[in-house]
């Protein structure tokens with residue numbers, strides 16, 4: 001168990017910043033996901049923590065000890081990469097034992113530790129297999145065991161399941177979460193899959209252009225996105241542009257209360273916060289498509305100005321293509337210059353519920 005502290009870390013390549021003035025405290029046993037689009041600096045940040053890249057500024061501490069200048073093998077970190085890079089001329093046992101042999105650990109202890117690590121990743125009978133005889137998922141399990149066997153204080157995972165199919169990826173990430181919680185190991189997990197982050201993380205760091213837009217638990221990121229970017233990147237979100245005057249949006253379909261200074265804003269609402277009612281007035285919204293998912297229906301509607309929105313509705317009402325509907329947003333956000341400037345009371349209530357544990 002260990003606490004990781006990242007203080008004002010930057011990394012420049014030539015004139016451009018890959019990571020910009022990044023700070024984060026990761027608690028003992030916490031799992032933090034670094035989430036962001038390609039090129040946002042996730043891998044560079046992880047590589048700096050693992051010692052594979054030197055920060056241009058700032059420092060990295062584990063349990064208050066500065067490790068910024070240490071090489072990877074002297075750090076209390078273990079890293080699992082996207083491509084597993086197992087040794088093909090060694091069997092599974094020796095792949096996992098390699099790091100321990102270098103540390104000149106007694107043979108009997110190596111055997112015990114490797115067997116424990118194999119059991120942990122569900123590969124107890126695979127020690128004698130060559131790595132070329134393993135499936136992709138099994139190879140990633142071996143890579144994980146190879147890191148865990150060294151008992152790192154901090155586990156660093158860089159999109160470890162990116163090359164696997166969806167089903168296997170979901171299973172492995174649940175296994176990793178399980179192992180991580182059982183060992184109580186402080187973990188940083190890089191992903192660009194929002195589902196993965198929402199399913200795994202105690203907290204999510206949403207990265208953009210080397211900086212962070214928001215650091216918060218998954219439900220907070222979903223319910224209280226601090227920026228327009230976060231709102232659009234995590235979960236499904238509808239956006240419309242509107243002018244705000246005297247505290248009211250001038251959008252013809254969404255005359256919402258937005259008590260902010262007059263000017264342009266982006267209004268945003270989740271599909272589940274968009275309620276549809278039948279309308280007789282032409283020139284409102286028209287149903288484009290309705291898909292039944294059993295538990296709910298997703299209805300695409302086209303506004304008069306051509307914008308297409310998604311509503312989540314109960315499954316029992318079938319909205320036929322071409323029917324006229326009036327959309328109402330029951331909970332919404334308003335953004336200006338990427339920043340949240342207003343959140344409706346309804347989403348505020350959700351927040352209160354969450355805080356008091358009623359959801």
Ligand SMILES: Nc1ncnc2c1ncn2[C@@H]1O[C@H](COP(=O)(O)OP(=O)(O)OP(=O)(O)O)[C@@H](O)[C@H]1O
Pocket residue numbers: 013017018036037038039040041042043044045192
């Ligand atoms: N060795 C390097 N030399 C020059 N530029 C680099 C180097 N490594 C990364 N970069 C740049 O730094 C930025 C951040 O890259 P990084 O790989 O950290 O992003 P990422 O969020 O992990 O992306 P992905 O999801 O595609 O892996 C990118 O613009 C990238 O081109």
